[in-house]
Amino acid sequence: MAELTVRRYQNVNEFLEKTEIYLHQHEIKNTFLLTTAHELQKRDNVPYYCGAIWSEDHQMLFAILAQDNGFLYASSLYDETRPEAIGMLTKDLLKTSLNIQGVHGYQPVLDTLLDAIETFSAMTFVQKFATMSYKLKQVKWSSRASEISAASSTSLRLASTSDFDLLQTWTFGFIQDAFDDPKIISEPIASISQDMIASKGLYLLCIDGSPVSMAWKVRPLRYGTSLAYVYTPPEHRNKGYGAACVAMTSEAILKEYSYITLFVDIGRDPDDNLYTRVGYKYFGKAGRLKRLT
Template sequence: MIRFAKYESLTAFKKEVSSFLEQDEAANNLLLGVLQSLSEQDATPLLMAALWKNDDLGLVLFQTHPKQIILSKPTALSSQDIHELGQKLVQTVQPIPGFIGEKKITTELALYVSQALGTHAKIHMEQTIYKLEKVKNTLQTNGKLRRVIASDHAVIKEWIYQFCQETNQPLSLDEASIKATFLINKGNLVAWEVNEELVSMASATRPTQHNITISYVYTPSNQRKKGYASDCVSDFTQRLLDRGYQTTSLYADQSNPTSNYVYRQIGYEPIMDSIVIQFQ
């Protein structure tokens, strides 16, 4: 028997679900990282909810972004459980823009919701979540990792714009400029530099107790297939481990075999398939 619970208090929600999410920080890096970054002084999340099965937590649902509800890594849920959850969502949550979560459960839930609402469910992106505990490879290129600074803004703005275009998350140049400023000021954006030229970048985000996530991995087209992204991510990952994180994680687009190969060579292991589904 399942029970669907919605929460109004961020503090109460954190207390209820954090230990469940922390059982797999890497797989839950998106939901857990966003949740832990918020306080009661921030805007109230659009949705805080949990699915209970036989008095045990089975799934956490969290929404701060208008286009998607984040689903945690689930426990063993039957099709009947998913259908009952879909029914509860349709009855109590409006609007339901889409989901991001473990592929099988998310796909089944989206299919039920789309049929109940009479909408079309569209796959926006299919990704693999990777986790690393130890860097395997050694650096291959004659370069160095350095922190990105304000004077790099023009380059980084263009790279963020291109990165978002390639990952089907388009934004304007003005929005890319704002994002570049934010990431630079936050201090966790790095670049691989060869002969005083930036050739690849990566960022760290969503730190949790033992894990931190790498994102915004990008190399401009004229610098690809030279090993720069591999060295950038590898060196950056090692530095994050040296800071005290036990693991690092990242999302990789399944349609890009090159990046998936590179991450595996560094030491990243696939732990969960993730899918983004939006309703139209």
């Protein structure tokens, strides 16, 4: 069997120079790794690890980016016949003094990575956030979403500073609804709300000028971007506003990007949910692991 090579990079710029062309080939599965790498390019003196496994013919098979006291982000596995690549890179990561608090990745890489970490170290993890990933390339309009979109009373706009208080309330509501353990979101709600406004990517569906639903464009990459924090407050639910907001926001985003991806809780019907009715198609399973010991 061909020999594999471990390469550890001195900085994230060198890491991206060597790996980015491969990471964009499977951009959706590498979204968090790419986004975090680009964020690290803007920050100094933040301890992290970045490494990759290369085949004998100089093809990248697997990559890891990990932050001290933070998350480990795993890439997709480029050759599924070589799962040992995950174990090899995990061993190299564990030679460092980084304190890994969580792991994020797509299946089946996530389970293989967990086995490797717990085999080669004393660390243990528990899955805290299992999700299904969906991808959209073209919006599918239901009659109700089309009706809402076409109404003269309907508008879609970006959030501004005047929406800050509303966004705090809705962000709190979203976190309470979306997570069994709301503490999984450690960032203050005020900070998240400020980021929503600053990103110029938080869309508000308004009826007669009043916001009734929201969706946030996040993690923009070379080809696609993601949708998150989709939320309709209880008083506006069961009216079709959530689906209309997702459809109208997605339509606007697809003018700039080739695809949109989002995560849906693993407990939902994978074939019939708000997002599939708008045209999102199942892509795969992903998850987040939290360190126990």
